[in-house]
Amino acid sequence: AQSxxxxxxxxxxxxxxxxxxxxxxxxxxxVNLFWYVQYxxxxxxxxxxxxxxxxxxxxxxxxxxxxxxxxxxxxxxKPSVQWSDTAEYFCAVRREYGNKLVFGAGTIxxxxx
Amino acid sequence: xxxxTQTPKFQVLKTGQSMTLQCAQDMxxxxxxWYRQDPGMGLRLIYYSASEGTTDKGxxxxxYNVSRLNKREFSLRLESAAxxxxxxxxxxxxxxxxxxxxxxxxxxxxxxx
Numbered sequence: 068a069q070s071x072x073x074x075x076x077x078x079x080x081x082x083x084x085x086x087x088x089x090x091x092x093x094x095x096x097x098v099n100l101f102w103y104v105q106y107x108x109x110x111x112x113x114x115x116x117x118x119x120x121x122x123x124x125x126x127x128x129x130x131x132x133x134x135x136x137x138x139x140x141x142x143x144x145k146p147s148v149q150w151s152d153t154a155e156y157f158c159a160v161r162r163e164y165g166n167k168l169v170f171g172a173g174t175i176x177x178x179x180x
Numbered sequence: 181x182x183x184x185t186q187t188p189k190f191q192v193l194k195t196g197q198s199m200t201l202q203c204a205q206d207m208x209x210x211x212x213x214w215y216r217q218d219p220g221m222g223l224r225l226i227y228y229s230a231s232e233g234t235t236d237k238g239x240x241x242x243x244y245n246v247s248r249l250n251k252r253e254f255s256l257r258l259e260s261a262a263x264x265x266x267x268x269x270x271x272x273x274x275x276x277x278x279x280x281x282x283x284x285x286x287x288x289x290x291x292x293x
Contacts, residue, residue, distance in 0.1 A: 076220065101281060110270065110284040111223075157222060166211065166230045167238065168282060172222040 071160050073171035080148050081179050088143040088174050090158030097163040100141040102132055105155045105173075114156070117141065128152070150180040182206055184285035186271050192291045193261040201256040201288050203271030211274045212254035213238075213282065214246060216267040223270065229254055261292045 074089035092098065102114040115126025122134040132143045141158060158171040187202045205212065210231045215223040215238075225238030229248040243265060245257045254273075258265060268289050272282040 071222075073222075103282075110286045111272075111282075112284075113281045116281055159223075166228060166236070167225055168213070169225070169239075170215075170223040172220055 071158055071169055071171035073156075073158055073174050075174050076172065077175050077177070079177045079179065082150055083147045084178075086143070086145040086148045086152070086176070088156055088158075088176070090141045090143065090171060091139050092141070092158075092160040092169075093139065094160060094162060095139075099161045099163060100132075100134060101159040101161075101168070102126065102130070102141075102143050103157045103159060103170075105157065107154070111157065114143070148176075148178050150178050152176060153178045184271055184273055184283050186269075186285035186288050188288060189286065190289050192293065193258075194293055195262060197261050198257070198259050199261065199290075200258075201269055201271075201290075202253070203255065203285060204253045205271075205273040205283070206252065207273060207275070207283065208251070209273035209275050209283070210251070211276060212248065213272045213274075214244075214254070214256045215270045215272065216240065216265075217270060217287070218267050226256065226269075258290075261290075263292045266290060266292045 070093045072091045100117040103111040104114045105111045117124045117134045125131045155173045155175045157173045161168045184205045213228040214226040224240045227246040229235045232251045247255050268287050270287050271285040274280040
């Protein structure tokens with residue numbers, strides 16, 4: 068069964084620091100990859116997605132992620148975080164043409180102002 | 181356009197009681213999902229419905245049943261609630277299921293005492 072690993076459960080950064088959140092998955096076939104964000108008290112929202120093509124994808128609010136197939140990774144990055152980026156971030160993977168979206172355990176990001 | 185609507189938002193049950201969580205989407209999506217979210221465990225898929233008339237088990241189906249009433253509605257039933265089912269439940273839908281992201285509802289916070 069496919070699984071998704073997020074390396075850090077809690078990350079604390081100061082404003083303007085750079086962010087990188089790790090995500091690795093176990094499935095060996097073609098996959099669709101997603102990052103979702105959950106702001107405090109809200110539901111999950113899509114940050115960005117990768118289906119095919121350029122492995123560097125850009126999402127909303129200045130976030131980007133790079134798909135490295137050889138490393139089974141899809142790390143999320145942001146050059147300069149803001150206090151409003153405080154949230155929980157989830158990586159998710161779905162087999163191409165599959166029905167199930169499998170989530171990682173999430174990373175709670177706290178940005179200090 | 182309401183998107184994905186879940187009711188109720190909060191519920192407290194006693195062990196052994198039953199209840200149904202309701203979910204409806206107005207985006208004409210084919211696929212619908214029920215997830216539970218627990219701290220440190222991310223989102224885990226309970227059941228999903230790839231299309232009207234079909235339902236399938238996810239990662240953690242025990243203790244739950246579902247009904248895809250029509251294309252819009254997908255309900256989750258707890259026949260005999262247990263404290264282990266205390267969680268936040270999210271309904272989601274997608275047009276795909278293949279290359280489309282999930283759209284989430286606002287969640288139902290369930291406490292079983």
